[in-house]
Amino acid sequence: MAHTVVIRELGAAEAEQRLDELGAILRDAVESGASVNFLQGFTQTEAEDFWRGQLAGIADGGRHLLVAEDGARLIGTVVLTKAPQPNQPHRADVGKMLVLAAHRRRGIGRRLLDAVETLARDEGRTLLMLDTTLGSSGDLLYRSCGWVEYGIVPGHALSTLGVPTATAFFYKEV
DSSP: OOOOEEEEEEOHHHHHHTHHHHHHHHHHHHHTTOOSSOOTTOOHHHHHHHHHHHHHHHHHTSEEEEEEEETTEEEEEEEEEEOOSTTOTTEEEEEEEEEOGGGOSSSHHHHHHHHHHHHHHHTTOOEEEEEEETTSHHHHHHHHTTOEEEEEEEEEEEOTTSOEEEEEEEEEEO
């Protein structure tokens, strides 16, 4: 029986209980070549530690974690991090926009992006920013969803294989 994919927010307590699934999504992204701050050889423990480090921000409301859930299994994530600067109460960053490789090309990433944009508006954030590897599937998705590229930095980050790659920076007014 096919499940319907649901996009919803995960609170800190539930995120802590599901660190293994969150870690598996992050590891899958890295193993699939996504340049999301980590290199090949990234372990499940390191992935869970990354998400564990996000819990305080989720608990205090400075960060929101949205997930895509297929039945009882998490298959995607996106994080909205509110800018903490007093002169930027209107801005937030979007990150860890991830979908398990086995579930890609089904519109789940687009649904996560739509949901995080709606959440940002609901939170009073009207300017969103993100970055991604130039030419990646994320790059193509963001462009197709109306995000505006404002710059490219060559060699900004290393690929999962340790090769310097260009990063495209985007913004969107919501």
